[in-house]
Amino acid sequence: MTPTTAGGPAAAPPPASPSPGTTPLSEWTSFTGDRRSAPGGSEVPLLDPATGARWGTAWQDPAAVDRAVAAARGALRSPSWAGLPQHARADLLYRLGDVLAAHGDELAALETRANGKPLTATRGEVAALVRWYRYFAAVAETLEDRSRALSATASAVIREEPLGVVAALTPFNGALSLGSWKLAPALAAGNTVVLKPPPQAPASSVRLAELALEAGFPPGVVTTVIGGAAEARRLTEHPDVAMVTFTGSTAVARVLGALAAARMKRFVCEAGGKSAHLVFADGDLDAAVTAARQGAFSAAGQTCVAGSRLLVEESVYDEFLARFAASVEGLRVGDPRDPGTHVGPLASAAALERVESYVAGAVRDGARVLTGGQRPDNDGGFWYRPTVLAGVRADMAVCREEIFGPVATVQSFSGEDEAVALANSLEYGLAAGLWTRDASRAHRVASRLEAGVVWVNTYRLLHWSVPFGGHKQSGLGRENGVEAVREFLQTKSVVTEHGTPADPFAH
Numbered sequence: 001m002t003p004t005t006a007g008g009p010a011a012a013p014p015p016a017s018p019s020p021g022t023t024p025l026s027e028w029t030s031f032t033g034d035r036r037s038a039p040g041g042s043e044v045p046l047l048d049p050a051t052g053a054r055w056g057t058a059w060q061d062p063a064a065v066d067r068a069v070a071a072a073r074g075a076l077r078s079p080s081w082a083g084l085p086q087h088a089r090a091d092l093l094y095r096l097g098d099v100l101a102a103h104g105d106e107l108a109a110l111e112t113r114a115n116g117k118p119l120t121a122t123r124g125e126v127a128a129l130v131r132w133y134r135y136f137a138a139v140a141e142t143l144e145d146r147s148r149a150l151s152a153t154a155s156a157v158i159r160e161e162p163l164g165v166v167a168a169l170t171p172f173n174g175a176l177s178l179g180s181w182k183l184a185p186a187l188a189a190g191n192t193v194v195l196k197p198p199p200q201a202p203a204s205s206v207r208l209a210e211l212a213l214e215a216g217f218p219p220g221v222v223t224t225v226i227g228g229a230a231e232a233r234r235l236t237e238h239p240d241v242a243m244v245t246f247t248g249s250t251a252v253a254r255v256l257g258a259l260a261a262a263r264m265k266r267f268v269c270e271a272g273g274k275s276a277h278l279v280f281a282d283g284d285l286d287a288a289v290t291a292a293r294q295g296a297f298s299a300a301g302q303t304c305v306a307g308s309r310l311l312v313e314e315s316v317y318d319e320f321l322a323r324f325a326a327s328v329e330g331l332r333v334g335d336p337r338d339p340g341t342h343v344g345p346l347a348s349a350a351a352l353e354r355v356e357s358y359v360a361g362a363v364r365d366g367a368r369v370l371t372g373g374q375r376p377d378n379d380g381g382f383w384y385r386p387t388v389l390a391g392v393r394a395d396m397a398v399c400r401e402e403i404f405g406p407v408a409t410v411q412s413f414s415g416e417d418e419a420v421a422l423a424n425s426l427e428y429g430l431a432a433g434l435w436t437r438d439a440s441r442a443h444r445v446a447s448r449l450e451a452g453v454v455w456v457n458t459y460r461l462l463h464w465s466v467p468f469g470g471h472k473q474s475g476l477g478r479e480n481g482v483e484a485v486r487e488f489l490q491t492k493s494v495v496t497e498h499g500t501p502a503d504p505f506a507h
Contacts, residue, residue, distance in 0.1 A: 026056035028202045030064035030226050031209040033071040034219035037064055044199040044226075049116030049345040050336055052380045058226050060199045065234045068223040072165045072192040073240045075220030081192065090137040093187060096215040097133030100126060100180075103211060107176055107204050114201035115173050116345040116382070117299050118336045125177045132184050132480075135464040139485050140188035153499030160489040162190035163266055164242030167235040169196045169256070171248050172347055173302045176204035178270075181468075181479045182245045183208070183222065189488035191243070195224045196235060200348065202226040236260055243488065245269070247304070249402070250428070250473045257476070268477030268487050270304065270469055272402045273430030276423035277307035277459065278413075278445070281315045283435030285323065287457065293327050295433065295459040296408040297386045300343050302351070305431040307459050309399060310410045311422050317412040324410065325370040325388045333376065333385060346382040346405060355384050355405035362398040362409075367391050372406070400426055416445060424450045429471030433459040452478075 026046070029037040041061030045054050075081050084092075100107065108122035146158045168182040175197040186193050197205035205224045212222035225231055232252075236244050236259045243266035246256055250272035260267035277295055279288045295307030312320045336344035346352045352375070359373055372387030386406040392399050399409050413419040423432055432451040436442050446454045452470045455461055462468065467481040477487050 025054065026203075027059070028056060028206055028226065029059045030061060030068060031206050031224040032064055032067040033223065034213060036206065036210075037061060037067070046114070046200065046203075047348070048113055048381075049347050050381045052349070052382065055113060056203070058199045058202045060227050060231070062227070062230060062234065064225045065194075065227065065231055065238065068194045068225045069165060069235070069238050069240050071220035071223050072194050073220075075218055076162075076164055076192045078218060078220075080218040081221050082190070086140050086143055089188065089190065090140040092216050093133050093137035093140060093184060096212055096217070097130040097137075099211045099215045100133070100208075101130045103207070107207060110203040110207065111174075111176055111201075112336050112344075114175070114203060115299070115302065115347045116336055117173075117302075118338075118341045118344050120339055120341075121299065125174070129177060129180050132180055132464045136184040136188040136485065139185070139482055143189070143485070143489075150495065154495065154497045156496070157494045159492045159494060160189075160486075161492055163488055163490050164191060165240055166191045166193045166243045166245060166488065167196060167238070167241045168193050169232050169235070169244065169246040169248065170198075170205065172198045172201040173299060174247075175201050176208060178247050179205055179208060181484070182247075185479075185484040186245070186488045187217075187221070189485050191488055192221045193223070194235060194241070195222065196227055196231060197224070199226050199228050232256060233259065236265070237263065239263075242266065243268070245477075245487070246271075253475070266487070266490075268469075268475075268479075270430070270475045270479060271473060272428055273304045273306070273470065273474050274309055274400065274402050274426050274428045275305055275307050275431040275433070275451070276309045276311055276449075278419050278423060278432070278434040279310065279312045279316070279320055280419075280434070280436040280438075280441065281313040282437045282441075284437070284457070285316060285320055285435075288435040289320065289323050289327050291433070291435075291459040292324055292408070293331070297328065297331060297343055297406050298460065300346055300384070301386075301406040301408075302347060302404050303460075305453075305460060306404075307431070307433055308403065308408050309423075310408055311413050311419055312410060313419070314412045314414050317410075321370070321388075321390055321410055324408075328386050328388050328408075329371050331386050333383070343386055343406060346384055349382055351405060352382040352384055355403060355407060358398050358401070358403045358405070359387060359389070359407060362389055362392065362396055365393070365396055367396065367398065367409075394422060394425060402428070416441065420445060420448045424448075427473040430469075430474035431455070 044058040046056035104126040111122040170179040209224040246269040253269040253271040331342045334341040368391040370388040372385035429450045433455040467478040467483040469478040
């Protein structure tokens with residue numbers, strides 16, 4: 001699809017991928033231990049979101065779960081991993097970051113082909129991951145036992161030990177980046193990890209396990225299982241899996257969390273979101289428009305922190321709405337491999353149908369489409385124009401449910417109390433943003449917003465050292481920062497008596 005403005009003329013699709021009859025399909029199987037598995041199980045077609053053409057095959061083999069967990073369990077007990085001093089684990093993490101950087105173009109291309117994100121974005125994601133691995137390498141160096149004197153002759157050592165085998169379940173929209181958010185701290189803590197990307201987007205995770213081996217990690221420390229709901233359930237219930245960390249919808253998080261809780265397993269999840277983005281009249285409207293556009297339409301809105309629920313103070317509502325809609329009109333929608341593209345396709349036909357259904361329902365309920373609201377006129381792929389809806393009400397599905405597509409709603413509010421009430425009115429609490437030049441208001445409103453991260457006069461600023469996670473139904477636990485490593489550790493107290501133990505029954 002040739003780049004075009006969101007509201008401009010229809011564009012032709014990019015050249016179709018070679019047909020299976022002329023070019024062999026790329027095959028992807030689970031990576032268990034030190035090699036890829038042989039093809040087996042269910043065959044899953046891999047489709048290019050930009051064209052709808054098939055480019056590969058993933059093999060979803062339930063038997064791979066037990067093989068991967070067995071390899072991870074064996075590596076956990078092996079002296080080549082369990083016996084490594086912390087600085088050696090740190091060296092491996094540092095090296096893995098460098099290896100990923102060396103393969104950056106390959107990995108970015110695999111992610112773009114899987115989820116339709118512009119190649120400029122996926123290249124940026126891979127480049128940033130180097131800092132994630134380096135940060136957690138540094139954290140690994142700092143982990144240490146603590147000692148406490150209990151009496152003149154007794155002392156305790158408080159140890160932080162790895163949990164064991166960790167199952168890391170990742171989504172289609174960021175299997176490599178979000179998988180690394182889990183993998184880096186889990187390895188820093190000394191665990192072994194089974195990655196489970198979705199069958200529609202397995203390639204970058206398979207390569208991640210292979211590159212971990214290339215970086216020097218012992219076989220089995222990082223494995224990858226290609227699978228869907230059945231494999232996620234099997235990993236969660238597996239007796240040799242000590243912890244499950246999941247990124248995905250709230251509905252699935254509830255199911256997996258219940259399974260983990262029934263087995264007394266550690267469960268960390270980053271679940272759904274419907275983030276509010278507040279614009280007060282005293283905010284910088286130019287900057288707010290730019291940030292709102294980026295926050296709502298990055299990755300075609302297929303991000304958990306999408307700031308798709310814009311709340312704007314009444315006195316600047318009309319001005320903001322006009323400027324925002326015009327800004328969105330200027331987004332270039334096109335082939336994700338074109339460096340001039342801002343917004344690529346949705347990841348699947350099902351995602352496209354879901355977005356269309358939400359917009360159609362909103363229009364039936366009285367919402368106005370200011371821009372977008374339809375597919376571009378092309379012959380292939382899963383395309384939908386960036387869409388801005390006004391005239392919405394707080395009870396509409398588009399304002400309450402996670403759409404996971406390029407749709408932003410704009411509502412007005414009359415003051416701080418109403419703004420906060422609207423922002424906090426949903427079950428979600430992943431992220432929020434606010435714009436104001438009043439420092440007191442910024443602190444006051446940020447403290448009242450029920451969200452795991454609040455951005456003030458910016459949006460989507462994510463950093464390896466800053467904890468990230470949800471409140472309410474948007475998740476449990478935290479990723480990133482030192483706090484993330486603590487999720488992958490368990491505490492053991494070793495109490496020693498250095499003298500003669502007292503006999504409580506002596507008389």
